[in-house]
Amino acid sequence: MQSVHGGRKVAARRDHVTADLPSRARPSESSRSRFDARRHIMAFFTHHVCRGLSSSAVRNVAIKHLTVIGGGQMGAGIAQVAASTGHSVTLVDTNGEILKKAVKGIEGNLKRVAKKKFSDKPESGEEFIQKALQNVSTSTDAAAVVQGSDLVVEAIVENLKVKQDIFSGLDKLAPAHTIFASNTSSLSITDIASSTSRLDRFAGLHFFNPVPVMKLVEVIGTSATSQETLDCLLNFSKVLGKTPVSCKDTPGFIVNRLLLPYIIEAIRMYERGHGSKEDIDIAMKLGCGYPMGPLELADYVGLDTMKFIMDYWSAANPENPSFAQSESLNKLVAEGKFGKKTGEGFYKYK
Numbered sequence: 001m002q003s004v005h006g007g008r009k010v011a012a013r014r015d016h017v018t019a020d021l022p023s024r025a026r027p028s029e030s031s032r033s034r035f036d037a038r039r040h041i042m043a044f045f046t047h048h049v050c051r052g053l054s055s056s057a058v059r060n061v062a063i064k065h066l067t068v069i070g071g072g073q074m075g076a077g078i079a080q081v082a083a084s085t086g087h088s089v090t091l092v093d094t095n096g097e098i099l100k101k102a103v104k105g106i107e108g109n110l111k112r113v114a115k116k117k118f119s120d121k122p123e124s125g126e127e128f129i130q131k132a133l134q135n136v137s138t139s140t141d142a143a144a145v146v147q148g149s150d151l152v153v154e155a156i157v158e159n160l161k162v163k164q165d166i167f168s169g170l171d172k173l174a175p176a177h178t179i180f181a182s183n184t185s186s187l188s189i190t191d192i193a194s195s196t197s198r199l200d201r202f203a204g205l206h207f208f209n210p211v212p213v214m215k216l217v218e219v220i221g222t223s224a225t226s227q228e229t230l231d232c233l234l235n236f237s238k239v240l241g242k243t244p245v246s247c248k249d250t251p252g253f254i255v256n257r258l259l260l261p262y263i264i265e266a267i268r269m270y271e272r273g274h275g276s277k278e279d280i281d282i283a284m285k286l287g288c289g290y291p292m293g294p295l296e297l298a299d300y301v302g303l304d305t306m307k308f309i310m311d312y313w314s315a316a317n318p319e320n321p322s323f324a325q326s327e328s329l330n331k332l333v334a335e336g337k338f339g340k341k342t343g344e345g346f347y348k349y350k
């Protein structure tokens, strides 16, 4: 195991709990202690009450240590938020260079959070950053680190077989109480879970990009997921400072079921020449108040991921012309232009 920051301190600390909240959601000084007390009650629930819920294996779960598989934009974001709310996190990727980049990115983003949250107390901000970084370690070997995990969150490439392979291997090594969760955007949780023998302890935990900023988490249960597992994940999401919603394991869950047709139609509109990419994006930003237009958002999500999603939906619905191949998306992906993360997609980035 390659340990970058190595720390394994797991106590949920008061100054970590509200760390990632945007300023509009942060409590005033006068309400902070009440706010913190509520968070502590939720942390207590996750850490202790889940233990006694029922006779299933998950009753022993106290989510203190998690393994996040995939050190890309989502995995790094999930690790950042978990570490800054007092959890010990091991971030895993097959590529050590990606892990170094992820830790550097986490440090940079923690500085942005600290600058906002501790604008009047820079020394507290520095302490917050160091404590969070001590909670993160990295590894290129998931099998070697999963034994100590209460929760495994997978955020690797959007490919069913690759996700099934990783979970099937870890299922044989992880303790019985460990909950497995996938951050998939579009794949069936039931299909991913079928590669394991812990169907009652398997769920979707779908974060939004950028994880430190976006407040939503979709908690997705299959017909086999136990209520104890769902309760633990709903409470864990709250301890992270997020607002969870419960979803059935249906295509796209809630958000992507609505977002997918919107982005598809925007790309088709651009391909038909009915509007320039800039005008389509400006129209949706100024007309609907969205922070990003649909083509900017596609670049932000990653065009490789968009193509994985599109190919999967297309294979599942071959008769539906909505999911027909997109010439512009295919061309950009073939050229390695995956959007913001590679410096070019529909737009160029510095």
Ligand SMILES: CCCCCCCCCCCCCC(=O)CC(=O)SCCNC(=O)CCNC(=O)[C@H](O)C(C)(C)COP(=O)(O)OP(=O)(O)OC[C@H]1O[C@@H](n2cnc3c(N)ncnc32)[C@H](O)[C@@H]1OP(=O)(O)O
Pocket: 023, 109, 110, 112, 113, 116, 184, 185, 207, 208, 209, 210, 211, 212, 213, 214, 255, 256, 259, 260, 263, 264, 265, 267, 268, 291, 292, 297, 301, 306, 307, 309, 310, 325, 326, 329
């Ligand atoms: C025809 C074929 C088509 C194929 C179609 C396939 C369709 C597939 C669709 C499915 C997509 C799947 C993705 C998924 O599963 C779900 C998603 O995640 S969808 C994406 C959701 N995200 C959004 O919608 C993001 C929208 N954008 C924004 O909210 C803002 O633009 C953003 C916050 C990203 C940036 O804001 P901006 O003002 O532009 O920049 P700033 O840099 O000033 O940031 C604002 C604010 O936020 C802080 N911040 C930003 N990033 C981070 C970070 N990583 N960590 C910490 N803090 C961060 C920053 O500091 C600023 O704070 P201030 O207090 O305002 O200074």
Ligand SMILES: NC(=O)C1=CN([C@@H]2O[C@H](COP(=O)(O)OP(=O)(O)OC[C@H]3O[C@@H](n4cnc5c(N)ncnc54)[C@H](O)[C@@H]3O)[C@@H](O)[C@H]2O)C=CC1
Pocket: 069, 070, 071, 072, 073, 074, 075, 092, 093, 094, 095, 098, 154, 155, 156, 157, 158, 159, 162, 166, 183, 184, 185, 186, 206, 207, 208, 209, 300, 301, 302, 305
């Ligand atoms: N990009 C987005 O906006 C969102 C993506 N998601 C989902 O999250 C997942 C990850 O997406 P991103 O972080 O954007 O992708 P990414 O491409 O930034 O990162 C994926 C990472 O997984 C690593 N990886 C691949 N196979 C692996 C394996 N077997 N073991 C360990 N690591 C492995 C890669 O090296 C890469 O670093 C996907 O399932 C995606 O659909 C969910 C919400 C939003």
